[in-house]
Structure formats: structure tokens, C-alpha cells
Amino acid sequence: MKYYRDLRSFIAALDDLGDIMHVRREVDCDYEPAAITRRSCEIQSPAPLFEQVQGVAPGFRLFGAPASLSSLPAMPYARVAMSLGLPPASSGPEIIEALSAARSQPGIPPVRVESAAAPCQQNILRGEEASLDRFPIPFAHDKDGGRYANTWGTLIVKTPDGKWVNWSIARVMKVDGKRMTALIVPSQHIGQIWGEWVKKGEPMPYALVQGPAPAISCVSGIPIPAHADEADYTGTLAGEPVEVVKAVSLDLDVPATAEIVIEGHVSITRDCMEGPYGEYGGYLGEGSSAQPTFHVETITYRDDPIWPMSITGRPTDESHTLWAMGLAADALTYLREAKLPVKTAWIPEDSAVHWLLVVMPENWREQLPETSSETLAQRIGEVLFKTSSMVFIPTVYVVDEDFDPTNLREVAWVLATRVHPTGRRAVFEDQRVIRLPQCYEEREYVDGKGPKVVFDTLQSIRHRHASFAEGYPEAVRQRVLANWPDN
Template sequence: MKYYGDLRSFITALDEMGDIMHVQREVDGDFEPSAITRRSYEIQSPAPLFHKVAGVAPGFRLFGAPAALSSRSDMPYARVAMSLGLAPESSGPEIIEALSAARFKPGIPPVRVESAQAECQQNILRGDAANLDRFPIPFAHDKDGGRYANTWGTLIVKTPDGKWVNWSIARVMKVDGKRMVGLIVPSQHIGQIWTQWVARGEPMPYALVQGPAPAISCVSGIPIPANADEADYIGTLAGEPVPVVKAVSLDLDVPATAEIVIEGHVSIERDCQEGPYGEYGGYLGEGSSAQPTFHVETITHRDDPIWPMSITGRPTDESHTLWAMGLAADALTYLREAELPIKTTWIPEDSTVHWLLVVMPENWRELLPGVSSEELTQRIGEVLFKTDAMVFIPKVYVVDDDFDPTNLREVVWALSTRVHPVGRRAVFDDQRVIRLPQCYDEAEYVAGKGAKVVFDTLQTKRHLHASFAQGYPEEVRQRILDNWPE
């Protein structure tokens, strides 16, 4: 296992295992990098690294699909695992266990270094020179409202009293060289902090960080409890403190090894239109909304900087790997805190974060004596639907552990044969919903409430599978494996 402290060492490691596609020809500055990245997701190719982008200075690069499924079929979650300092061959459930376990360990706070030691401040741009037009920011999709300056970067903000520093990912659209507009949802952590600045009547200082250590990008996109600092949690995952440096123009610390840092203030009003944007559900966006303006005041960057991007859409991209694992880890943490004997949780990538599988061990009835599967299903729903992360997930399946939840073919087989057509489910009405899932009607979106469901697919009797693993004597199976292929 190795922790990668900057984006460049991570890209080198991926390259050594054959998981980087070097695009050396010049690509246009509008759609070509995004279209290539989107295709790379859909055919599971190596991650594209664009060395020449039209309209920007030589040396400025783009990096697509940083945490998507690997092109290595023997280690599909390698990009996520390596981002978090885990072995590239780690399975999805092993990654989820690591994310959940770190929640119970003491945080390791970041350590501040001097500006001279911080690669992110090799170049400092102020005033008119601090302009987004010099960077290769493409359109993510052709129906988007503009070029999206943030799809895989980390937004750093803190409360006015300085007690809570939040690192998060939120989509941010470029308006012009000196302005961006970002989606700020009141219930999300950045929205809670922005609301405090609004109450004071002061614009919120922010730093938008592109290309920090991969673990920073990953953790910025997953749920951890409010008032917890992501930097401390990342230190726990890494086993070492994150090096940070004071921002040039703000009282914020930023990751010292980042590629690019944009500094400025966020308006106290929703004074600019943001969107539409093609989101993780797999549909091109429609409509826009009034959101706060992010004013660009200072930009710092490394020599020959790399701008990473996630081009969301149909599976599988970072929304369906890293974010889904983060939501599953959050669910696992709360269920285990409720003293339920959960084996693992999993969100299949192809469900676009609309399904959560809660996997029970074979002996769960012994561990919960006197509890029926119906009661267990109800308890699971009561725990999960109180959490913030479950606002994104409308359907939960409680399943046995006799199949691989990370294998979509097995998931489809198990759910199609075990979900009762009418009964064996717990329905939770009037749950909080948002517009990102596509399964609700307009009245429910307007009300912000809709139904969610937990399906009980647990078997009262385990049935043997008509499969190679369970349909033949062990000695026959072993003889076949020893001689395969014949």
C-alpha cells in the first residue's frame, strides 16, 4: 500500500500499470476532452491525460476520469483504492470498510508548511492576471449552461468563527474570467457555512483547489459528519498529516501539493444563474437556478499545471464509484452504530446511486434473536432515512450474503428472484427528496417529500444455486479448475 501525496505521483503510478491514455495531439478547448473522457468511462479505457489543449499556454494539461473504474479488469476499483492509499487490488467492500473504520479513529490534523515549500504557489497571479481564461476549462456536455470550472476540485470554506473548516465538492460553472457560479444547497455543509456568512452580511471567503492529493478529492466528495474536518479524516486514512499552506490572499489553509488554487469571495445573494448540467443520474440537465457568485481574486498554480475533471453521466464515472462507496460507507457506519450485525453495504455502479444493498450474514437471526426479517427491514429504514446521505437514495434492498453484491449480474439475478411482487417491504412516506433522482413526480419535487422503500429479500431457507460453485462436488470442481483451459 502507498499513499500518493500529490496528483502527479498518482498519475505516474497509474501509468506504470497501464491505466493512463496519453493524448498527445492537440484537442479543442470546447467538447473534445469531455467527449473523450465520457467515452473512456463507457468503454472502461485508461484515464485520458491531455497534453495539448487549444487556446491555452503550452504545458497546461487536463486529466479525465481520475477515480472511475480501472481499465485493469483484475483490479476494477484500483483508481479509488490507490487514491485512498489502499492496495490497487482492493475490493469495493474492502474500500468501504476502510472508509467506515477511519470514522472511529482519532483524526490527524494537517501540518502547515512555508510558502517556499508549497508547490501550489510556484506561480502567483493577482488582479487582472488572475483570470480563468488562461486555463483549459471545457464544456462537460453540449447542453450545459457553461464551462464547468469545478467537477473534481475541492472547495475550502470555514465558519465565521473559524471552528469548522469544510472541504467539499460542488459543481461550479464559469461565468467569465473573473466570475463563477456554484450550486449551494442549504442542507449541505457548504450551504450551512454560507448561510452563517449571509447572516453576518459578509461574503464568504473560499478557495477552489484543483488537483490536490487524490485522497483529498475523494474525501471531499463523500459524507462525513457535520463539524468534522475532512483534513483530519484524510490524515487518518493516509496515516500522516496533510501538508497545507496559508492561502495568498485569504485566512484559509490549502493543500500544499495542489496543482491550482483559486481564491476569492462568494456573494451573499443568489445573484447569478447556474446550470443546466448533466448529472450522475445519466440525463442531460434542464433548467437553471439562481446561485451565489464566486468572485475570482487570486490564482496560484504549479508549473505546467494539471486540471482534473469528472464528466458525469451514465455509469460509470466518479459519481458511481467513489461517491457511491462513500454513501455506502456512511450507511454502514450508522447501521453498525445502531448495533445491527451488517456484513457490508454496497451501491451498484449501474444503479446510478439509486439502490443501496444492505448485506446480512447467514447467522443474523442468531445475532438478533427474536427479530423477524420484517422487523429488521423496518429498523434499517428507520436508521438510514434519518441520515443526510440517504436523501439521494430512494430504494434499499436487505439481502443475504450468498451472492457477490459487487457483481451486477448476480445482483440482477438475486433481486429478480427474491423481491416479492407486492409485500415484504417497508415503505417510508414523506421522506426528504431532492431533484437529482429521476424517479419522483413534479409535485413531490416541489414539496421536497416523497416515499422511500426498504425491500426485504431475506430467505427463510437458503436455497442452493444451480451454479458451478454449488452444483457439483468439490473434487470435480477442483479437477476442472486445475485443468482450465483444457
């Protein structure tokens, strides 16, 4: 395992693999870096590092697609795996197993270092000098409500009593040099904590951290149980404590090796319009909503800072790799805790986080005697749809293990040939619906309720595949392979 303690060492490691695209010409922050990043995601090219950005001081850089699919065909999940300290060739299911396993291990709390040892505080801006206008904050899509100051950074907040510290990713839109606004969903952890400050009648302190250690960004973007500390969980994944430093103006600890830290307070009312924004479902956003204001009071940053960004849209980007893996790991953890013998769970990137595959081992019937596949599908839905993270998933498929769930061609074949046209599904009516999944009707978004479904595609009899691997005797296959042309 190799844990990258800061974003720079991670970028250098990707560069060594040939997975960094150096953009050395000057780029216009109005759309150009975002458009390059979006195309890099869609054609699976190296991650772009923008070394000259128009309108900001020399040395300030942008970094796109930090956890999208890599450009290396043999290791498509290298960016996610390396972010988490895993080998670059790790498979998707291996990453999910690591995320799930860490949930059951003791957390490793962070360790505080002195300010002099914290690169994130090499430069300190206070008062009017602490302006977002100094930084290369891009427009992500041409229909967005503004420049988005956060798409891959970590928001750090804690409850008024200090007992729960939350590190999370939420989209944050720049209003002007001294104000931002963020999509704060009441049911999400940051929304719950903000609600406690609202009840107290005091603005919530926050720190917005750009470019911490990649593992921190990843953990901030996946579900873990409420009241669990992401810093401790990150330490477990890394095998060592995360180094933090006390924020300059707040009673919050922030990652010491971060590139940029924005400090301030959040209003207690939804007094600013946020959005629209092009989201992971693959469509440009429509409409805006009233959200709290994030007031900017202090900014600290490293010399020659790097601002990372995730430009969400049609697959594949960070929301379809890291976030999907985090949701799948969450589902796998809860299903196993319910004593269901699940082999793995997987969300295909190309489903835009709308499908979850629950993969059952070949001997699941022996492990669950007297349980039909229909009953199993019902039980899986009962477990999953009670969890907060599954609010994003409208459709679940329970599948056999006789194919590769990470191979979309095989997924399409299995679903096309094993989903019964009229039956073998468990429908769960009146489930919680939010606007991020794209498949519901307007009345369901307004009501906040809609159906979810679990399809039972399990075979009663294991059918052999008409394929090279299963359709021919072993001796024939070996002879074919031994005589296969090299070119």
C-alpha cells in the same frame, strides 16, 4: 499502503500500471476533452491525460476520469483504492471498510508549511491577471449552461468563527474570467456554512483547489459528519498529516501540493444563474437556478499545471465509484452504530447511485433473536432515512450474503428471484426529496417530499444455488478444474 502526496505521482503510478491514455495531439476545449473522457468511462479505458489544449499556454494539461473504473479487469477499483492509499487490487467492500473504519479513529491534523515549500504557489496571479480565461476549463456536455470550472476540485470554506473548516466538492460553473457560480444546497455542509456568512452579512471567503493529493479529492466527495474536518480524516486515511499552506489572500489553509488554487469571496445573495448540468443520474440537465456568485481575486498554480475533471453521466464515472462508496460507507457506519450486524453495504455502479444493498450475514437471526426480516427492514429504514446522505438513495434492498454484491449479474439474479411482487417491503412516506435522483414525479420535487422503500429479500431458508460452486460434489468440481482446457 502508498499515499500519493500529489496528483502527479498518482498519475505516474497509474501510468506504470498501464491505466493512463496519453492524448498528445491538440484538443479543442469545446467538448472534445469531455467527450473523450466520457467515452473512456463508458468503455472502461485508461484515464485520458490531455497534453496539448487549444487556446491555453503550453504545459497546461487536463486529466479526465481520475476515479472512474480502471481499465484493468483484475482491479476495477484501482483508481479509487490508490487515491486512498490502498492496494490497487482492493475490492469495493474492502474500500468501504477502510472508509468506515477511519471514521472511528482519531483524526490527524494537517501541518502548515512555508510558502517557499508549497508547489501550489510557484506562480501567483492577482487582480486583473487572475483570470479563469488562462486555464483549460472544458464544456462537459453540450446542453450545460456553461463551462464547468469545478467537477473534481475541492472547495474550502470555514464558518465565521473559524471553528468548522469544510472541504467539499460542488459543481461550479464559469460565468466569465472573474466570476463563477456554484450549486449551493442549504442542507449540505457548504450550504450551512454559507448560510452563517449570509446571516453575518459578509461575503464568504473560499478557495477552489484543483488537483490536490488524490485522497483529498476523494474525501471531499464523500459524506462525513458535520463539524468534522476533512483534512483530519484524510490524514487518518493517509497515516500522515496533509501538508497545507496559508492562502495568499485569505485566512484559509490550502493543500500545499495542489495544482491550482483559486481564491476569492462568495456573494451573500443568490444573484447568478447556474446550470443546467448533466448529472450522475445519466441525463442531460434541464433548467437553471439562482445561486451565489464566486468572485475570483487571486490564482496560484504550479508550473505546467494539471486540471482534473469528472464528466458525469451514465455509469460509470467518479460519482458511481467514489461517491457511491462514500455513501455506502456512511450507511454502513450508521447501521453498525445502531447495533445492527451488517456485513457490508454496497451501491452498484450501474444503479447510478439509486440502489443501496445492505448485506446481512448468514447468522443474523442468531445475533438478533426474535427479530423478523420484516422488522429488520423497518429498522434499517428508520436508521438510514434519518441521515443526510441517504437523501440521494430512494431504494434499499436488504439481502443475504450468499452472492457477490459487486457483480451486477449476480445482483440482477438475486433481486429478480427474491423480491416479492406484492409485499415484504417497508415504505417510508413523505421523505425528503431533492432533484438529483431521477425517479420521482415533478409534484414530489416541488413539494420536496416523496416515498422511499426498503425491500426485504432475506431468505427464510438458505437455498443452494444451481451453480458450478454449489451444484456438484467437491470431487467432481476438482476433477473438472484439473482437466479444464488451457485454451
